[in-house]
Amino acid sequence: MGKTTLKTRPWCAFCGQDVGRPQYLDTRKMGEFALGDCECGAVYASDPSGFNVGSAIVELLVHACGDNWDMAWDLLPEEDYLTGRIEDYDEVTHQVVEKRNLDGRIVRGVLYFIRLQESVADLSTRFKEKEKSSAAQPGASKRKVQVEKTPDPKREKKKANKNIVRVMVQDRDADGLVTLCFDDKKTLRLLLRQLYEPDEEKRWAIARLIGEVCSRVATRKPGMVSDLLHLLFEACTDSAASSWGAVETIGSIIAERPDIYGSFTRHLLAYIGDPLTRAEVLWALGTIAEKRPDLVRNTSFYQLIGLLDSQVALVKGYMVRLLGRLQAKEVASKIRMMQEDTTPLTIYENGLPVQTDIGTLAREALQLIEE
Secondary structure, eight states: OOGGGOEEOOBOTTTOOBOOOOBOOTTTOOOSSEEEEOTTSOEEEEESSSOOHHHHHHHHHHHHTTTOHHHHHHOOBTTTEEEEEEEEEETTTTEEETTSEETTEEOOEEEEEEEEOHHHHHHHHHHHHHHHHHHHSTTOOOOOOOOOOOOOTTSOOOOOOHHHHHHHHHTTOHHHHHHHHHHOTTHHHHHHHTTOOSOHHHHHHHHHHHHHHHHHHTTTOHHHHHHHHHHHHHHHHOTTSOOTTHHHHHHHHHHHOHHHHGGGGGGGGGGTTOTTTHHHHHHHHHHHHHHOHHHHHTTTGGGGGGGGGOSSHHHHHHHHHHHHHTTOGGGHHHHHTTTTOOOEEEEEETTEEEEEEHHHHHHHHHHHHHO
16 A cells, blocks of 8 residues: 555544544634544644644643633643644644645644643543533623734735834834734744843833733734743843843733733742842732732732832832732731832833832822722
């Protein structure tokens, strides 16, 4: 038999039985990968290009966890889940083509598989049942996120380069940047280069813009944004790399989509010990806390309370701002004593500088705490 005829139905990488054609799930409203479920408990995703393993694994983990992003981010490979893959998969005909060529068409697709370990699978099942029960109760609602429109497949896709991205950043063209991200995945990396800006005010504005762009890109390609977050954390850790704007950008992204990337919040505390990033970490935590205070309270933020005595006005100011948004009644008396402090400082809100002082921030924090 010639090798050209070696076409077989795809099988599960774990149990070996045939698997059905993966489908794009309407309930997810992301449409990045077609997904499927095997009878053995494994889940799988089709990647026609074979180059998007990171994004596919992210979407598979979230799917396996019943769309519980926090749970998915906490899982560890081998310890909590196993992975497998079937190569030479053709999504069009739902076949494995060993010669990687079908009627003159190159086949490079991959089926990625994940199977949760038994203890994690049980936890995921209980979460799904709880979600169904909550959804059935009157008044149950979730934050609505507007999903970006599917780009016209007939349009001519644009290629990203540093000049195009720089002009879009200067024009604050969020719409253009989102479209360019869907056309060319290197757009986000090029966008990060714009953070190498010596002007502090411009750098904060760029960080805010990246957060806005990522929140919209995440509605269809969440894996792309998660890869960017990993790059930003690496930049913060690598002493040889410039981390200008990295912490601010991380905070902006998480604050825009805490439902997806909230689990990254706790990793920000790793950079609180560095005097060069301490104020920015407190800003990021405070910005996240404005929308999801529970994400910060679930960290060991109590260790930060001593920063209320910092000699650095910016650190003290952002700490007061954070504790107010956490409604930290336990430090209300100490914050109350700071109301007459007229030490001036400049903080950033929504990418814009705000002239204020410690006393004003203390009064705003007390108002939130006493609500």
